[in-house]
Amino acid sequence: MKKIGTSFFRRESEIVARELLGKILVHRHDRSVLRARIVETEAYVGAHDLACHAAKGRTERTEVMFGTGGCAYVYFIYGMYDMLNIVTGPKNDPQAVLIRACEPLDGWKADLSGPGKLTKAMRITRKLNGCNLTGPLLYLMDDGARVEKIASSARIGVDYSGEWKDALLRFFNPTSKAVSAPRKRLRK
DNA sequence: GCGTCGATGGCA
DNA sequence: GCCATCGACGCG
Numbered sequence: 001m002k003k004i005g006t007s008f009f010r011r012e013s014e015i016v017a018r019e020l021l022g023k024i025l026v027h028r029h030d031r032s033v034l035r036a037r038i039v040e041t042e043a044y045v046g047a048h049d050l051a052c053h054a055a056k057g058r059t060e061r062t063e064v065m066f067g068t069g070g071c072a073y074v075y076f077i078y079g080m081y082d083m084l085n086i087v088t089g090p091k092n093d094p095q096a097v098l099i100r101a102c103e104p105l106d107g108w109k110a111d112l113s114g115p116g117k118l119t120k121a122m123r124i125t126r127k128l129n130g131c132n133l134t135g136p137l138l139y140l141m142d143d144g145a146r147v148e149k150i151a152s153s154a155r156i157g158v159d160y161s162g163e164w165k166d167a168l169l170r171f172f173n174p175t176s177k178a179v180s181a182p183r184k185r186l187r188k
Numbered sequence: 189g190c191g192t193c194g195a196t197g198g199c200a
Numbered sequence: 201g202c203c204a205t206c207g208a209c210g211c212g
Contacts, residue, residue, distance in 0.1 A: 042204070051204070061199070078205050079196025085204085098204055116205045157204050180205095 004140040009069035009133065013088040013095035016069075017043035017171050018150055020086070024141040025102060029123045036102035036112055036122065037145070039176035042155045043169040044085075044096045051161035054094030064130050065094035072138055074119070074129040081116035082125050086133060100156070100170070103178045114180040147173050156180070 044052035073085040112118040
């Protein structure tokens with residue numbers, strides 16, 4: 001069981017999105033520790049990716065994505081949900097991986113089968129935007145677990161993104177029951 | 189089991 | 201006026 005370090009995050013988001021499957025997300029909150037295994041991710045591959053928020057330019061909201069990989073990008077959407085992303089790649093290359101679903105660990109009973117559900121249950125909010133993922137609060141662990149097979153599909157909810165809407169940049173563990181709802185759109 | 193719809197607020 | 205969402209509701 002080892003904590004994941006900076007070099008892991010400084011690579012392309014597609015690679016990181018695949019490798020994050022099976023890794024453990026840890027949030028130390030109040031006096032408790034919330035842990036969950038990642039089973040579904042999406043890669044947003046850069047400013048040229050029209051589904052990536054950074055395609056609309058460098059703004060206060062997207063600023064974190066322009067930093068070096070290894071920080072959290074947490075944004076608020078639909079007036080009620082926070083989305084957790086992991087910034088990847090080098091400085092000034094805005095890439096990120098959206099964490100879409102996890103399985104709770106340590107006997108914790110929670111439904112983490114969706115990006116909004118998982119942040120709510122894990123108490124992850126915009127206050128963690130910009131947080132360094134190699135720090136003590138929010139971080140990732142590798143316990144050596146291997147994901148047998150990785151399934152892919154188009155990303156969810158990005159129909160507005162032209163030719164990018166069909167890119168196979170959603171990755172998930174097909175054996176997990178915690179994968180978010182639109183399992184159907186999988187196309188191998 | 190499906191499709192549709194409304195909640196709700198920050199952002200450009 | 202959009203949204204990297206979710207749960208409730210109506211159907212039959």
